[in-house]
Amino acid sequence: MPKIVDHExxxxxxxxxxxxxxxxxxxxxxxxxxxxxxxxxxxxxxxPYFPAKSDLLEATFRHVFSRTNDRGAAATQGLDxxxxxxxxxxxxxxxxxxxxxxxxxxxxxxxxxxxxxxxxEVNDSxxxxxxxxxxxxxxxxxxADDDGDxxxxxxxxxxxxxxxxxxxxxVAAVFDPDFNSxxxxxxxxxxxxxxxxx
Numbered sequence: 500m501p502k503i504v505d506h507e508x509x510x511x512x513x514x515x516x517x518x519x520x521x522x523x524x525x526x527x528x529x530x531x532x533x534x535x536x537x538x539x540x541x542x543x544x545x546x547p548y549f550p551a552k553s554d555l556l557e558a559t560f561r562h563v564f565s566r567t568n569d570r571g572a573a574a575t576q577g578l579d580x581x582x583x584x585x586x587x588x589x590x591x592x593x594x595x596x597x598x599x600x601x602x603x604x605x606x607x608x609x610x611x612x613x614x615x616x617x618x619x620e621v622n623d624s625x626x627x628x629x630x631x632x633x634x635x636x637x638x639x640x641x642x643a644d645d646d647g648d649x650x651x652x653x654x655x656x657x658x659x660x661x662x663x664x665x666x667x668x669x670v671a672a673v674f675d676p677d678f679n680s681x682x683x684x685x686x687x688x689x690x691x692x693x694x695x696x697x
Contacts, residue, residue: 506548509540509548510548510558512538513534513538513540513545513548513549513555514555514558514559514562515562516534516537516538517529517534517555517556517558517559518559518562518563518600518601518604519600520533520534520537521559521603521604521607522600522601522603522604523600525607526556526607526610526611529552529555529556530552531545531546531549531552531555534555553611553615553617553618556608556611556618557617557618557621559604559608560604560605560608560618560621560622560625561621563601563604563605563608564625566601567590567591567598567601568628570590571586571587571590571591571632574586574587574589574590575587579636579639579640580636580639580640581636581640581692581695581696583636583639584633584636584637584640584661584692585688585689585692587632587633587636588661588665588688588692589685589688591629591665591668591669592665592668592669592672592681592684592685592688593668593669593672593673593681593684594681594684594685595681599672599673602669602670602672602673603673605669606669606670606673608622609622626662629662629665630658630659630662633658633661633662634654634655634658637654637657637658637661637695638654640695640696641654651697657695660691660695661691661695664687664688664691668684668687668688672684
């Protein structure tokens with residue numbers, strides 16, 4: 500009787516192996532051959548699932564992005580305004596080993612996205628989703644009709660400021676951890692949110 504292969508499970512295992520390899524060793528080590536060996540599959544077993552390395556890397560980034568979104572959705576359930584915004588940001592910030600590994604993968608992916616329009620589109624789509632969520636929570640916190648009158652910055656500007664902080668925090672935590680420990684990142688976040696509340 501032939502062995503029944505759970506293709507979705509195998510695909511997920513390959514992606515899981517890949518993001519861990521990228522986090523530990525960088526993009527160069529994440530060849531299809533190396534990923535297959537690390538996952539315990541025969542050489543060539545990945546090709547039916549990911550014909551090219553670019554397909555595997557795109558799936559890996561989508562997986563990392565989905566992990567963050569799943570945590571964010573759970574953390575913000577039932578919350579709105581600044582409470583939801585802070586809860587979401589805490590899931591994006593690299594505050595533990597897993598999220599620090601996610602940041603390493605994202606940084607590596609940005610390098611690809613600089614020169615590959617298809618990968619750039621994946622990143623743009625992900626950031627558009629975050630922008631929409633951040634802006635929605637800021638609208639709720641400040642009032643949906645707040646357009647920046649009265650000396651207050653427009654919500655769109657504030658959303659971009661916070662997104663820039665979150666992306667920069669991922670880089671800073673990876674490259675300069677002495678000044679961007681989890682406690683320091685949370686304090687920086689709260690400082691950013693205090694500025695947005697004014």
